[in-house]
Amino acid sequence: xxxxxxxxxxxxxxxxxxxxxxxxxxxxxxxxxxxxxxxxxxxxxxxxxxxxxxxxxxxxxxxxxxxxxxxxxxxxxxxxxxxxxxxxxxxxxxxxxxxxxxxxxxxxxxxxxxxxxxxxxxxxxxxxxxxxxxxxxxxxxxxxxxxxxxxxxxxxxxxxxxxxxxxxxxxxxxxxxxxxxxxxxxxxxxxxxxxxxxxxxxxxxxxxxxxxxxxxxxxxxxxxxxxxxxxxxxxxxxxxxxxxxxxxxxxxxxxxxxxxxxxxxxxxxxxxxxxxxxxxxxxxxxxxxxxxxxxxxxxxxxxxxxxxxxxxxxxxxxxxxxxxxxxxxxxxxxxxxxxxxxxxxxxxxxxxxxxxxxxxxxxxxxxxxxxxxxxxxxxxxxxxxxxxxxxxxxxxxxxxxxxxxxxxxxxxxxxxxxxxxxxxxxxxxxxxxxxxxxxxxxxxxxxxxxxxxxxxxxxxxxxxxxxxxxxxxxxxxxxxxxxxxxxxxxxxxxxxxxxxxx
Numbered sequence: 097x098x099x100x101x102x103x104x105x106x107x108x109x110x111x112x113x114x115x116x117x118x119x120x121x122x123x124x125x126x127x128x129x130x131x132x133x134x135x136x137x138x139x140x141x142x143x144x145x146x147x148x149x150x151x152x153x154x155x156x157x158x159x160x161x162x163x164x165x166x167x168x169x170x171x172x173x174x175x176x177x178x179x180x181x182x183x184x185x186x187x188x189x190x191x192x193x194x195x196x197x198x199x200x201x202x203x204x205x206x207x208x209x210x211x212x213x214x215x216x217x218x219x220x221x222x223x224x225x226x227x228x229x230x231x232x233x234x235x236x237x238x239x240x241x242x243x244x245x246x247x248x249x250x251x252x253x254x255x256x257x258x259x260x261x262x263x264x265x266x267x268x269x270x271x272x273x274x275x276x277x278x279x280x281x282x283x284x285x286x287x288x289x290x291x292x293x294x295x296x297x298x299x300x301x302x303x304x305x306x307x308x309x310x311x312x313x314x315x316x317x318x319x320x321x322x323x324x325x326x327x328x329x330x331x332x333x334x335x336x337x338x339x340x341x342x343x344x345x346x347x348x349x350x351x352x353x354x355x356x357x358x359x360x361x362x363x364x365x366x367x368x369x370x371x372x373x374x375x376x377x378x379x380x381x382x383x384x385x386x387x388x389x390x391x392x393x394x395x396x397x398x399x400x401x402x403x404x405x406x407x408x409x410x411x412x413x414x415x416x417x418x419x420x421x422x423x424x425x426x427x428x429x430x431x432x433x434x435x436x437x438x439x440x441x442x443x444x445x446x447x448x449x450x451x452x453x454x455x456x457x458x459x460x461x462x463x464x465x466x467x468x469x470x471x472x473x474x475x476x477x478x479x480x481x482x483x484x485x486x487x488x489x490x491x492x493x494x495x496x497x498x499x500x501x502x503x504x505x506x507x508x509x510x511x512x513x514x515x516x517x518x519x520x521x522x523x524x525x526x527x528x529x530x531x532x533x534x535x536x537x538x539x540x541x542x543x544x545x546x547x548x549x550x551x552x553x554x555x556x557x558x559x560x561x562x563x564x565x566x567x568x569x570x571x572x573x574x575x576x577x578x579x580x581x582x583x584x585x586x587x588x589x590x591x592x593x594x595x596x597x598x
Contacts (some may be wrong), residue, residue: 097552104383106505108306110187110191110264110266110267110270111151111152111187111277112148113144113145113148114573115187116147116148116187117144117145119183119186119187119190119332120140120144120183120186122186122190123179123182123183123185123186124137124179125137127179127182128198130179130553132178132179132180132297133179135179136179136180136183139524140435141153143180144183145422147180147183147184148573151184151266154269156184156270156273157183157273157275158162158178158181158184158274158277159177160277160281160282160283160284161175161176161177161178161279161280161283161284161311162176162178162283162285163176163283163284163285163286163287163292164176164284164285164286164287164296165198165287165291165292165294165295168411168571170511171295171299172293172295172299172312173292173295173299173300173302173312174300174311174312174313175283175301175310175311175312175313175314175375176281176282176311176313176314177279177314180316181277182314184270184274185274185314185315185316186315187270187271188267188271188274188316189315189316189319191267192258192262192271192317192319192323193262195261195324196261196319196323197413198324199442200322200326200329201324201326201329201330201333203329203333203341203342203343204322204325204326204329204342204343204344205219205220205343205344205347206318206321206322206344207318207319207321207345208321208322208345213344213393213394214456215401216344216393217392217393217395217456218343219342220342220390220392220544221397221398221399221402223340223342223351224351224386224390224397224398224399225399225400226339227339227340227351227352227353227386227567228387228399230399230413231400233353233354233491234386234387235351235352235353235385235386236351236353236354236355236358236383236384236385236388237349237350237358237382237383237384237385238349238350238351238352238353238358238359238361238362238381238382238383239347239348239349239383239390239391239392240347240348240350240365240377240378240381240383241346241347241348241364241377241378241382242346242348242375242376242377242378243375243376243377243378243379244298244299244370245300245321245345245346245375246309246310246311246312246317246321247298247300247304247308247309248297248308248309248310248374248376249309249310249311249320249321249324250306250307250374250383251275251276251307251308251309251371251598252307253324253372253373254275254320254324254373254378255272255275256324257324257326258271258320258323259271261273261331269308275320277596278302279311280301280302281520288507297457302338305442311425311591318345318376318378321346322344322345323359323588324373324443325346325373327344327372327373328343328348328365328368328369328373329343329369331364331365331368332348332350332365336361336364336365338350338352338361340352342389343392344392347392347393348567349390349392349421351386354499355383355480357443358383359383359597362377362381362383364421365377367426370462373464379502379542386399387399387561389403391405394407394408394591395456399475401457401458402456402457402458403458404453404457404459404461404462408453409462409466412450413445413466415450416466416470416473419443419446420470420472422434423436423439423440423443423476424472426597428475429596429597430566430594430596431593431594431595431597432592432593432594432595433472433475433593433594433595434494434566434591434592435476435490435589435590435591437490437491437525437589440476440488440490440491444486444488444590445479445578446475447486448485448486449476451463451484451485451486455484467479475489475593476488476489476490477489488583489509490590492505492506492589494585494592497585498547498550498585499517499519499526499547499585500526500547500548501589502517502575502585503515503517503526503575504526504527506573506575506590507527510571510593512571512575513570513571513573513593514530514533514565514571514572514573515572515573515575516553516558516561516562516573516574516575517575517588518574518575518576518577518588519547519549519554519577519586520577521551521554521555522552522553522554522555523553523558523561524542524547524549524550524551524552525549525551525552526547526548526549526550526551526552527538528550528585530550530551531550531551531572533565534550536564536568537561537564539551541553544555551562561572562594566594566596569596570596571593571595571596572593572594573590573593573594574590574591574592574593574594575588575589575590576588576589576590576591
């Protein structure tokens with residue numbers, strides 16, 4: 097048994113309030129706006145104290161998981177733990193990592209700090225250059241993955257791998273509880289009727305063999321998946337002596353100048369997986385020349401460049417089509433762009449994610465092509481070509497201190513549009529350039545007012561004037577007033593942009 101020591105200083109007691117709070121902060125980082133996280137945070141101190149008491153007296157039991165089906169890339173079943181249980185997962189993984197991070201080989205990249213997809217792809221490209229002498233000699237790669245990996249993990253074997261290295265009795269109890277927990281018991285399904293039946297039987301925990309299977313997505317599952325294959329890593333590096341090997345979850349690549357050597361290694365790996373871990377290799381292996389390019393983690397990787405995988409490009413275009421259907425409608429010769437800040441924030445996150453992926457490849461022209469092919473994005477974002485980043489046009493800055501500044505910000509973003517700007521029960525115009533529009537609409541100049549509005553129309557006549565503007569082939573951006581106040585000024589949000597069809 098190897099004692100555990102905290103690399104960053106003395107370890108906190110596993111179930112201390114300080115340790116729970118630290119891991120709670122880490123857990124909520126990407127989950128803060130989910131309903132379960134908000135409920136937990138509403139009574140954060142009481143929630144953590146209750147969790148601490150349950151862990152301390154060992155009455156803690158994981159709550160029901162939420163089951164849903166995701167269709168991204170392929171049909172997949174997800175069992176998502178409750179936020180309270182996610183905090184516990186972070187606590188346990190934070191403890192176990194102190195030992196296992198010293199044991200894992202350098203070249204395993206899934207669910208590890210400082211690793212990840214891009215680090216793995218960078219490392220693979222470095223390996224290609226080494227094994228081919230910068231493209232000067234022939235080499236081969238063997239790419240393997242494990243058939244139905246998460247569904248075939250044997251919990252008894254996993255426990256035998258983990259248990260000998262846990263000195264703390266509380267950690268040992270909690271690890272055993274989570275390893276053998278059946279997340280399908282009492283689960284709540286969220287989705288359309290019949291969706292679960294469409295998931296292939298070998299891809300669902302509901303049809304797993306007894307004592308097998310870990311839920312995809314939970315932090316502890318990802319960590320345990322790394323532990324389970326650590327023996328494979330040690331075999332390849334220290335017995336097979338493969339210098340150029342890396343693994344991301346259950347997808348791994350070996351490179352060698354000798355094709356026969358890769359075939360021999362493949363037999364040794366298959367035997368080890370079958371005998372030690374009760375796993376099988378997926379028959380769709382790849383044994384090809386490195387010069388063909390290696391399809392790995394969303395890229396086609398070659399010696400001196402890399403491309404974005406076609407499936408990733410198609411997925412990006414599919415997501416953009418779905419957002420366009422959600423945000424843009426055409427009716428009776430008018431195209432309406434809906435400005436829902438929540439939907440647009442999610443669209444921005446999606447675009448930023450794909451842009452981050454594309455940046456790691458030779459894909460600048462590809463990104464330009466996608467952007468030009470989806471012209472509706474220009475309504476919501478500016479593309480900063482120099483910085484290669486998105487600048488949102490839909491979120492009004494909170495630093496604006498009066499109505500005229502808010503109006504000027506809207507007109508600056510949409511200079512050719514008529515801006516109908518709600519103030520109380522009126523829609524107002526503030527710019528001298530609006531005089532022509534006001535004359536066509538029959539609006540008279542307003543008397544001097546505190547806001548220095550030049551023209552206005554009552555809210556009850558909004559539909560009539562909007563129809564006139566559209567009939568005159570003018571684009572209109574409508575700004576609605578909210579309830580919240582920012583430093584003495586009402587919050588306002590662009591609601592729609594309406595453009596007569598060409």
